[in-house]
Amino acid sequence: MTRQVPDLSLYLVVGAGDTGSRPLEEVVLAAVAGGVTLVQLREKNASTRAMLERAKRLKVLLVPRGVPLIVNDRVDVALAAGADGVHLGQDDMPPADARRLVGEHMVLGLSVGDENEAETADPALVDYIGIGPAFATGTKADAGSAIGPDGVAALRRRVALPAVAIGGITAANAVALRDSGVEGIAVVSAICAAEDPKSAARELRAAFSGA
Amino acid sequence: MTRQVPDLSLYLVVGAGDTGSRPLEEVVLAAVAGGVTLVQLREKNASTRAMLERAKRLKVLLVPRGVPLIVNDRVDVALAAGADGVHLGQDDMPPADARRLVGEHMVLGLSVGDENEAETADPALVDYIGIGPAFATGTKADAGSAIGPDGVAALRRRVALPAVAIGGITAANAVALRDSGVEGIAVVSAICAAEDPKSAARELRAAFSGA
Incomplete structure (x- = not known):
């Protein structure tokens, strides 16, 4: 395939419900200024119209910054x-x-949490995988149990695709994922709930890359 | 446009949650045997995968019976x-x-409940409108107040598109919609909650057409 896989180094997953009293756009812009390389809009309870309006607004912000926008679940949006x-x-x-x-x-990404799910990641169809939950997370109600850095590494080895780890990742525990073979880390609250999303992003990148 | 507007005479709106202990397919087949001319799959809480599987199964059932399938909200599905x-x-x-x-x-249909919404029904984009709620309904939590047969007729006159009335329609009150100018009636529970969906469909058609 001729698609270019986006830079997965620091992947922000975010919906309007994740940014508290701050506007979604404000948090996303700060996060990108801090080094986020890819943004996923994940809205589970919004109407299609609200979701589409947010996606269009984010796209306008992200295009000039060279950061791709991924939409969770909704192909139509x-x-x-x-x-x-x-x-x-x-x-x-x-x-x-x-x-x-x-x-x-x-680009198509696919979430993978165990070996059976890893088998559904056909490299002819899918461009990257999200592996998790790496650590315990309160953000996603239906996430399974944490698989830890070793579990992340094991799934990464089974799939011939670039991967991000996701789930409960912080600047403190990102260090433990450096040797798991994933190309990047994905976070929600480590950036969205941070007082300073820009600094939080910068710290996460440094922690994972070892810079 | 070259699209053929489907026969709107009796429009069944249904999701897996509407058919109680009976399988969705069973109710839809009985309803079609009783005279339903168009089926809309409306799932508000199902996963995309479950919704798509249901839509594919319904399509297989409906194609040989010449009844079109419409999907609520989800263009991707x-x-x-x-x-x-x-x-x-x-x-x-x-x-x-x-x-x-x-x-x-x-085919694109659009729900219209008042004069402002009627203005969004651009005949260059939309093929039919659903006008309602015609009568009080317990099926749709976010439906507005009932507009009655006169309200239906008023909105029908404002839009140069075929229309169905929807909302709380039964074989008893469908008679009152005969002169509203709509091409058909749409129902959920009048068929889905009926002991015999086939007879219920037959009675609804007769009541609205005056046969």
Whole structure:
């Protein structure tokens, strides 16, 4: 495939419900200024119209900054917003259906939490995987038990695709993921709930890269 | 446009949560045998994967019976399932975005509940409207107040598109909609909650058509 996989180094996953009293756009801009390389809009309870409006607004902010926008679950919202890709969970559209709808140029990511799920990550359809939960997380109610850095590394070895670890990652524990083989880390609250999202992003990048 | 507007005479709106202990497919088949001319899959809490599986199963049942399938809200699910159209609420994707994604051959419906909403029904984008709630309904939590047969007729006159009335319609009150100018009636519980969905469909058709 001719698609370029985005830089997965620091992947911000965010919805309007994650940023507390701060506007979504403000947190995203600060996070990007701090080194976030990829943004995923993940809205689970918003109307389609609200979700699409947010995705369009984020796309306008991110294009001039060279940061791709991924939409969680919703292929239709991603297409309508001109997003760069879709991230699929195991309960979302199967990758084969999603690839047929988005064509060859959009990025598809897939969440993988165990060996069975790893087998659904077909490199002919999917461009990267999200492995997790790496650590215990309170953000995602339906996340499974934490698999730890060793679990992340084991799944990374099973799938011939770039990967990010996700789930409960902080600047403190990101260090433990350096040797897991993943290309990057994905976070929600480590940035969204931080007093200073820009500094938080900077610290996460440094912690994972060892800089 | 070259699209053929489906026969709106008796429009069944249904999701897996509407059919109680009976399988969705069983109720839909009985309803079609009783005279339902169009089926809309409306799932508000299902995962995308479950929704898509249901849409694909319904499509397989409906194709040989010549009854089109419309998917509520989800353009992506409609496209992936090979459905015949999408029905949009006022909180769903704007018709212009949806039309761009579905192309010229899929049917787009739009819900309209007052004069302001009627103005969003652009005949260049939308193929039919759903007007309601005609009567008080317990099925849809976010439906507005009932507008009655006169309200239905008033909105029907404002929009140069075929229309169905929806909301609390039964075989008893469908008679009052005969002169409202709508092409058909849409129901959920009048069929889904009926002991015999086939007879219920037959009675609804007769009541509205005056046969």
